[in-house]
Amino acid sequence: MPGISRRTYEISVQDHRLQYLSLSARHGSMRAAADYLGVAASSISRQIKLLERALSIDLVEKGSYKVQLTEAGQLLIEYYERRVVEHQELLARLAELRSTRTSTIRIVVAQGLLAVRFLKAFSTVSTKYPDINIEMKAADGDEAERLVLNDGAQLGLLFDTAQDVRLKLLATSRQPFSLFMSEKHPLAREEAIWPVQISGERLVLPDAGSRLLEIIHSVFTERGLPLNIVMKSPSIQVILDSVAQGMGVTMLPSILGHPAAAIGGIVERPILSDELSDIRLHLVSRAGRRMTPAALALQNALVREMHRLDEEQSAQPPARG
Template identity: 30%
Template structure:
């Protein structure tokens, strides 16, 4: 075992904020964890943690040690993955975080093809808001992040990026469906089904509504892209989405996506990110490459 018990204990306490919670996760006695950390602190002559009423907080020395431990974890994982590749195996674990709206279309297609080619893949996928994706990928708790308009962060590197113009999503028999392009003013009076205030598309739209002095007729708010599309199919109203959110829906003829050719609506940027200071394992890098290639094909559905 390349990683010592001491490093495991220090890492666990830093992640869980207390000796007790770390010991529960590791399934060992809290006294064993505390004793080894105290012995190490005495040996180096400085504490790794501030003992505060609410738990354990890393000191500056502790941050140095934990940073080293996690870098070493990444190198060990990379070595293990490369050894598996040398043995001809295509197994490994990939942790992917993505915006919920991308799951049933874009992510599903890429992952389905990738899993078929790599049947031993252990893929863990979760949906989270953009801020959480940035934080968890930057901290090394996820390998890849995929979302719209991810904020810039020094802990992240962009692996692929593509601008996605927004468009009005309507039922195929809606009067706006045959139009080659629309402006926001064309949607005046329409029943709008939009995400809640403060979310990505909604921020762009609220700014555009204010700039154009349009009073939107918002009848339903939901952060579920699937629900918004389902309500459009049922004729409840119309919504606004990027083209990538409509993969399959337009080709199957169940929805129409009419581009918004409006200077007040800039569109969104879809990004695939990874940890800047980390190194992707071979299988993680292969999945990232699969997403890069899929990005190249997004122009065909815009």
């Protein structure tokens, strides 16, 4: 506006005078601030006066032994301390981005999932971030959830996780159990299998501690059906090889056994059970966890794969029984 002089006041967050003012207010006096910094009290007093002169406004109440900020002084300190926090957060974020070149992504997966279609997602991220290390650990049940909750793993691919508010559900896919058996097995002639038909069969199942075994035990116990388990193994491949050799039959989510059935020698049949038809595969992380760009890329790739899996399963009506 004509006739009015305007003056621009420059304030830098790195201005040491702002630090002097902030510390004087925090410690109660300029001398205490000087002792904290190891400088002369007169130096701090002089710099604060220069700051007041530069801004053309009082920042400290006059005539008080203890430093009392004026309204302008309080506004300035709030601005300074806010900018310091933002500056520190920026530096931490930049350091985090730099560290992604050599960082490690840890993911815990249910038994058997290491060898199936999720490997494509791992390969895609590894190609995009060639210096990233991806560590995969096979675990089930409580152990797997503890790894995610205690930051032992950034992500978890797990069957039927507990509804823990500390876990963030990123994606889910219905993965019903099927019965897998040798193509020469008598039940291979059936289109679908009832649990009562399975009860008398020789079973090769995941070992103790497996979430899958817990689910199977729960369903058959509720129906009063005994399980004739002849072998347990932590390896899904060993289980399927044993089935192919005629040692027995096995119950697994389709995603685990389907690749072997597609090769030949093993056949897959749906199990007529509401409980075994509604098993879910979950992609989870700890709620509130901050992901690096590489970990976020892997998360997004896995979410896309989970959505494709769910679309495939949705096209197939669940077995009921």
